[in-house]
Amino acid sequence: MIDVETTGLSPERGDRVVEIGVVYVSDHGEIQDHWSTVINPQRDVGPTRIHGLTATDVASAPTFPELAPYVLRAMRGRTTVAHNATFDLRFLAAEFMRSGVTLKDLPLSGVCTMQWSTAYLNASSRRLVDCCRASGVSLTSAHSAGADAMATAQLLGHYLKSSNYAPPWHEAAVETRAYPWPPFSGEYPELRMVRRSEARAVRSDQWLDRIVSKMPRAADARVDSYLATLEMAMTDGFLAEHEKDELVAVAVDAGLTRGLVLDLHADYLRAMAEVALEDDVVTSDERVEMDRVASMLGLRHTDVEAALEGALRAGRGRHGSSDALQNSGITLRSGDRVVFTGDMVRERGHWEELARRRGLDPGGVTKKTKVVVAADPNSLSGKAAKARTYGIPIITEGAFDRLLAEMPHA
Known part of the structure; x- marks a missing residue:
């Protein structure tokens, strides 16, 4: 589990990592170990309003090249998981390259808890704080790498439990575990960790x-x-x-x-x-x-x-x-498979009839199912569990009603 705080949005334009958090998690979601540190980016720290770090905080912190061997050791042979993994992995790849670590296959791959949130949560948004709130995970210091990584680890544990410890990201896990990280043959530098000031709070609007x-x-x-x-x-x-x-x-x-x-x-x-x-x-x-x-x-x-x-x-x-x-981004079209589960407000037969009238295909869960409509999106029913395995969105009756209204007419 990895989280980074950065000086900006684009490593290609010179933005750097200013803090990193690493959490080791078992295949059953158990937290085994963790560490985090502020990093000296050797440039301005960027948006203090977001990450809460100042130039004073990073002045005595280690640089990424000093940490690179330890980050390599943390990632080698393990499944890399992050919330908005694309963002974190782009920055890590750029930092490795600046540190003289040659990477053969880019972009780096990993499991993204933000991507899978639609399958496991009924959260108000994709943000880590909202996903944590929906899953009952405590996140008290958002936008600090250590706290974010720890919360993401607990969020992953929620997903693993919901999938009966047989998550649908098996291929991604195999791919990231098999990544050909270059060997490190030198002596490991002294691992210095600098923790952020606990007193400084990130501005809230x-x-x-x-x-x-x-x-x-x-x-x-x-x-x-x-x-x-x-x-x-x-x-x-x-x-x-x-x-x-x-x-x-x-x-x-x-x-x-x-x-x-x-x-x-x-x-x-x-x-x-x-x-x-x-x-x-x-x-x-x-x-x-x-x-x-x-x-x-x-x-x-x-x-x-x-x-x-x-x-x-x-x-x-x-x-x-x-x-x-x-459910923005989901559009129902004639021929789409939809599935209903749970003790619904309207009779299930009524929903199925409405779906057929619009050219939809009510039935069982398959990999091609577009949505599962549930009385409770957190349902533990067999249909809901199978849908999560396939990464299929689980939505409420109200949301389905709106999707029907928004269907393009033939």
Whole structure:
């Protein structure tokens, strides 16, 4: 289990790791050992508002080259797990290369607890803190590498238990365990660990925090990775030019089209609209803020109107539900297999009949099933357990009803 805090969003543009946390976990989710340390990035520390570290904190910390042999030893022969693994592994690969460690196969692979959260959790967003809250895991110091790694380890334990310790990421586990890490033949340097100041707190912004919590979850792991990066960039409500460039680099690396990126930015704007409408009133300050953010995201004034109107039409705001957002990225089409499980509010036969009328195929769980509709998304039923094994989203009746309404007409 690995987590890193960084000076920015893009290792390709010179951003560095400023803190690393490592937790060793057994195949049954038992925490065996852990360590973490602040790292001297040999440059400015970047967004202190996010990770809470200052130049003073890192001045006497070890550099990554000093730690590289220990990080190699931690990863060799083990399954690498992280929350938004794409982000962490890109930074680790770049740090290894800067340290003179030659890597043959890139990108590095691993198991991503953010990617699998849709199969195991009914969380309000993809963020680690929200996934932890949904699974009953305690996370008291978000954005510190040690605490985040420990929370991710416990989140993994929740997934393992839910899958009866036969998780569906077997192929990814085999691949990452077999990675051809280069041998280290020299003497291990003295392992110095510098802990962050416990007294310093990361700044919290309730308005932005609520927006991030309402950001949609996507069915595509690449999209989720981009949205997670966008969330970090927007923590201060402002996109600097270098952050825009970094987001472009992340989008290109993920193979996202310009149209899809603009759609994702529109999702962010819709999340803002939900927050603004929580009290059923959009103040002039909130409207100015939405117009400003829309401009930064490459959207127009009319897109703000559309976001607000869409939030009102969907019955969001104070009485809204996270279900519709939670299933963003899922579109039902004629011929899709859907499965129903549990003691539902409506008769199961009624749901199955509605599904057939729309050209859907109610039946049992297969690898091609699009969604499982459950009375309780945390259901431990056989159908739900099988769906988690295949990584199939499990949604509520309300969410399914909205997906039916949004189905494209033939």
